[in-house]
Amino acid sequence: MAAQIWGSEKRARRRREISAKIAQMPELHDSKPLPFMTREEKIMESARKLTILTEKMGQIIDPTDPAELYHLNNEVLGLEGNPMALHGVMFIPALSAQASDEQQAKWLPRALRREIIGTYAQTELGHGTNLQNLETTATYDLATQEFVLHTPQITALKWWPGNLGKSSNYAVVVAHMIIKAKNYGPHPFMVQLRDEKTHEPLPGITIGDIGPKMAYNIVDNGFLGFNKYRIPRTNLLMRHTKVEADGTYIKPPHAKINYSAMVHVRAYMLTGQAIMLASALNIATRYSSVRRQGQIDKSQPEVKVLEYQTQQHRLFPSIARAYAFQFAGAETVKLYEHVLKEMKSGNVSLMADLHALTSGLKSVVTYQTGEGIEQARMACGGHGYSMASYISEIYGVAIGGCTYEGENMVMLLQLARYLVKSAALVKSGQSSKLGPLVAYLGVKSEPTSLIDRIPNSGFTEYVKTFQHVSKRQTLKAADMFFGLMEKGEKREIAWNKCSVELNRASRLHTRLFIVEAFVRRVNEIADIRIKEALTDLLHLHVNYELLDIASYALEDGFLSASQLDYIRDQVYLYLGKIRPNAVSLLDSWEFSDIELRSVLGRRDGNVYENLFKWAKSSPLNKTDVLSSVTQYLKPMMEKARL
Ligand SMILES: CCCCC/C=C\C/C=C\C/C=C\C/C=C\C/C=C\CCC(=O)SCCNC(=O)CCNC(=O)[C@H](O)C(C)(C)COP(=O)(O)OP(=O)(O)OC[C@H]1O[C@@H](n2cnc3c(N)ncnc32)[C@H](O)[C@@H]1OP(=O)(O)O
Numbered sequence: 001m002a003a004q005i006w007g008s009e010k011r012a013r014r015r016r017e018i019s020a021k022i023a024q025m026p027e028l029h030d031s032k033p034l035p036f037m038t039r040e041e042k043i044m045e046s047a048r049k050l051t052i053l054t055e056k057m058g059q060i061i062d063p064t065d066p067a068e069l070y071h072l073n074n075e076v077l078g079l080e081g082n083p084m085a086l087h088g089v090m091f092i093p094a095l096s097a098q099a100s101d102e103q104q105a106k107w108l109p110r111a112l113r114r115e116i117i118g119t120y121a122q123t124e125l126g127h128g129t130n131l132q133n134l135e136t137t138a139t140y141d142l143a144t145q146e147f148v149l150h151t152p153q154i155t156a157l158k159w160w161p162g163n164l165g166k167s168s169n170y171a172v173v174v175a176h177m178i179i180k181a182k183n184y185g186p187h188p189f190m191v192q193l194r195d196e197k198t199h200e201p202l203p204g205i206t207i208g209d210i211g212p213k214m215a216y217n218i219v220d221n222g223f224l225g226f227n228k229y230r231i232p233r234t235n236l237l238m239r240h241t242k243v244e245a246d247g248t249y250i251k252p253p254h255a256k257i258n259y260s261a262m263v264h265v266r267a268y269m270l271t272g273q274a275i276m277l278a279s280a281l282n283i284a285t286r287y288s289s290v291r292r293q294g295q296i297d298k299s300q301p302e303v304k305v306l307e308y309q310t311q312q313h314r315l316f317p318s319i320a321r322a323y324a325f326q327f328a329g330a331e332t333v334k335l336y337e338h339v340l341k342e343m344k345s346g347n348v349s350l351m352a353d354l355h356a357l358t359s360g361l362k363s364v365v366t367y368q369t370g371e372g373i374e375q376a377r378m379a380c381g382g383h384g385y386s387m388a389s390y391i392s393e394i395y396g397v398a399i400g401g402c403t404y405e406g407e408n409m410v411m412l413l414q415l416a417r418y419l420v421k422s423a424a425l426v427k428s429g430q431s432s433k434l435g436p437l438v439a440y441l442g443v444k445s446e447p448t449s450l451i452d453r454i455p456n457s458g459f460t461e462y463v464k465t466f467q468h469v470s471k472r473q474t475l476k477a478a479d480m481f482f483g484l485m486e487k488g489e490k491r492e493i494a495w496n497k498c499s500v501e502l503n504r505a506s507r508l509h510t511r512l513f514i515v516e517a518f519v520r521r522v523n524e525i526a527d528i529r530i531k532e533a534l535t536d537l538l539h540l541h542v543n544y545e546l547l548d549i550a551s552y553a554l555e556d557g558f559l560s561a562s563q564l565d566y567i568r569d570q571v572y573l574y575l576g577k578i579r580p581n582a583v584s585l586l587d588s589w590e591f592s593d594i595e596l597r598s599v600l601g602r603r604d605g606n607v608y609e610n611l612f613k614w615a616k617s618s619p620l621n622k623t624d625v626l627s628s629v630t631q632y633l634k635p636m637m638e639k640a641r642l
C-alpha cells in the first residue's frame with residue numbers, strides 16, 4: 001500500500017531508509033516538543049537543524065530528488081515551516097521557469113548551494129488577489145539601464161511573502177513594469193534585499209516580519225518597501241519577456257506565463273495537503289482504536305470509540321479523500337511537469353487547461369482537507385484540543401492553503417471561466433472542440449441514473465452520475481450568465497450575479513476529476529489484496545461524495561429517493577467493511593513518530609503514559625508555585641481573606 005501511496009516500491013523503500021537514518025541522528029530531532037517553545041526558540045531550533053541538514057543532506061537523501069527533499073523536510077523541519085521554506089517552494093521554481101539560461105547560470109547554482117536565500121514577493125498590503133492592481137513599480141531608466149523599484153504608498157508594501165521578513169537576502173519581486181511611461185503590467189525581477197556579508201537591509205529597503213499568525217510561525221512572513229531602489233535591467237527575469245537596453249519590450253508567448261510559479265505550487269500542494277490530512281487522521285484513528293468510552297452492548301465491556309458508527313462516519317470518508325487527493329495530486333504533478341517542459345520550448349497551448357484544473361483542485365482539496373482535519377481533532381475529544389495531539393497545528397498550516405496561492409473562491413471563479421467557455425462550445429454545437437477534461441460536457445446523458453440497477457458495473461454508473469450533475473450545473477450557471485447578458489447586463493455585473501452558481505459548477509467539476517483519478521488508479525492496480533482494500537475505500541468515496549451533492553441530482557430526477565436510500569446504505573456497508581483496515585490504511589502512509597510530532601498518535605499506542613509524561617515536561621511544571629501566583633494571585637487571595 002505504501003508503494004501505491006508514494007508512487008512506487010522504490011519511493012516507499014527510500015522513505016523508510018530516510019526515516020531510519022534520521023532516527024539515528026539525534027542532532028536532527030526537535031530538542032524539546034515544539035508546542036513548549038516560544039516563536040523565537042522555534043525559529044532558532046529550525047535554523048539549527050537546517051544548517052546541519054545542509055552539511056549532511058547528501059548522506060541522507062539524493063538532494064536532486066524533490067520527493068526525497070520533501071520527506072526530509074517533513075521529518076526534520078516539520079510543517080510549521082523553516083527559514084528556507086519559500087526558497088525551495090517558490091524562489092527556485094520561479095528562477096527555473098522564468099529566468100533565461102544566462103540568468104539561471106548566474107543565480108541558480110548559488111541558490112542551490114544555499115549561498116543565498118530567496119523568496120517570492122508578490123502580495124501587497126492592499127492587494128493579493130488582483131495582481132493587475134499591485135502598486136509596486138519598476139520604472140525603466142534608459143540613461144542608466146536600470147529599473148527603479150518603488151513603493152508609492154503604504155498599501156504598496158509587499159506583505160505576506162514567506163521568509164521575507166528576516167531570513168531571505170534575495171527575492172523574486174513582482175512589480176508593474178513601466179517603460180517610457182507605458183505600464184506593461186506585473187513582471188518578476190530578481191532583487192537583492194540584504195548585504196551578503198552583514199545581512200543588513202540594503203539602503204532603500206525597508207523590511208521586517210509581519211508578526212505571529214494562526215500557525216506556520218517558524219516562517220517569517222514579511223513586509224518590504226522600496227525607496228527608489230535601483231537594479232540592473234538584466235534583473236528582469238527574461239526567459240519569456242525581454243527588455244532591450246533601448247527600452248524595447250518583447251512580449252511573452254502567453255500573457256500569463258509569468259504566473260507559472262503560482263501554478264507550480266498549486267500543482268504540488270495537493271499531495272502536501274493529502275499528507276497533512278492523512279497525518280491528522282492517522283493520529284485520530286490510532287487514538288480511536290485505543291480510547292475506550294461507553295458500551296454498545298451493555299453486557300459487554302467498554303468499546304474502542306472507533307466501533308461507533310458516528311466515529312467511523314467522521315473519519316473514514318476523509319481517509320478516502322486523503323487517498324483520492326494523493327492520487328489526483330500525483331496526476332496533476334505529472335501534467336504540470338509536462339506542461340512546463342512544453343512551455344520551456346515555447347508551446348503554451350496547455351497552460352489554460354492546467355490553470356483551470358489546478359485552480360479547482362487547489363480550492364476543493366484545501367477546503368475538504370481543512371474539514372477532515374478539524375473532524376479528526378474533534379474525534380479525539382478533549383485530548384484532540386491539547387497541543388499534545390498536534391492536530392491543531394496541522395489544521396492551522398493546512399487551512400492556510402485555502403488562502404495562499406490564490407484565495408479559494410477566486411480560484412474557483414478562474415475555473416468557472418474555463419467551464420463557461422466550454423459550455424458556450426457545447427451550446428454552439430462545437431463539442432468536438434472541447435478539451436479532454438471537459439469532453440463529458442458534450443456527451444448526452446441518460447435520463448436517470450442506473451446506479452442501483454446494473455450490478456457489477458464497476459464505478460461507471462457513479463462516474464456518469466457525477467458527470468451528469470457537473471454538466472447540468474455548468475450549463476445551468478452558464479445559461480444564467482448568458483441570459484443576464486442577453487437582458488443587457490454588463491458582462492462583469494452578470495458574472496458577479498452568477499458567481500455562487502458558477503463556483504458550484506467548479507466544485508462539482510473538480511469533485512468529478514478527483515473521483516475519476518481515484519477510479520483510474522484503482523483500475524491500474526495489479527496486487528489483488530491492495531486492489532480489494534482500495535476498492536472498498538473507493539466505494540465509500542463515491543457513495544459518500546454523491547450523498548454530499550445529492551441535491552443536484554434530485555433536482556431533475558436523475559436520482560430517485562430510493563436510489564438515495566441505496567447510496568446511503570452503501571455508505572454504512574462500507575464503513576463497516578473498512579473498520580478492520582482503518583488503522584492500517586493510515587499506517588500505510590508510514591509517518592514516523594518524529595514526523596507526526598503527536599503524543600496522542602504515536603505508533604506504540606501508550607496514549608495515557610505518553611500524555612502524562614508530556615504534561616509533566618511542561619515548563620509550567622518546573623516549579624510548584626508560579627511567580628504569577630506569588631506576585632498577583634496569592635496577594636489577591638490574602639487581601640480577600642482579611
Ligand atoms: C516536491 C516539491 C514539494 C513542493 C511542495 C509545495 C507545497 C507544499 C505543500 C504544503 C506546504 C505547506 C505550507 C506551504 C506554505 C506556504 C505557501 C507557499 C507559497 C504561497 C505563496 C503565495 O501565496 S504567492 C502569491 C499567490 N498569489 C496568488 O495566487 C494571486 C491570485 N491571483 C491570480 O492568480 C490572478 O490575479 C488571477 C488569476 C485571479 C487573475 O489574474 P488577471 O491577470 O487579472 O487575469 P484575468 O483578467 O482574471 O484573466 C485573464 C485570462 O488569463 C487566464 N489566466 C490567469 N492565470 C493564468 C495562469 N496561471 N495560467 C494560464 N492562464 C491564466 C484567465 O483564466 C483568463 O483567461 P480567459 O480570459 O481565457 O478566461
Ligand SMILES: Cc1cc2nc3c(=O)[nH]c(=O)nc-3n(C[C@H](O)[C@H](O)[C@H](O)COP(=O)(O)OP(=O)(O)OC[C@H]3O[C@@H](n4cnc5c(N)ncnc54)[C@H](O)[C@@H]3O)c2cc1C
Nearest residue numbers: 121122123127128129160161162400403404405406407409
Ligand atoms: C500562510 C500564507 C503564506 C503566504 N505566502 C505568500 C508568499 O510567499 N508570497 C506572496 O506573495 N504572498 C503570500 N501570501 C499571500 C496570499 O497569496 C494572499 O493572501 C492570497 O493570494 C489572497 O489574497 P488577499 O489576501 O488579497 O485576499 P483578498 O483578495 O483580499 O480576499 C478577501 C476576500 O475577498 C474575496 N475576493 C477577492 N477578490 C475577489 C473576486 N475577484 N471575486 C470574488 N471574491 C473576491 C475573497 O474570496 C475573500 O473572501 C501568503 C498568505 C498566507 C496566508
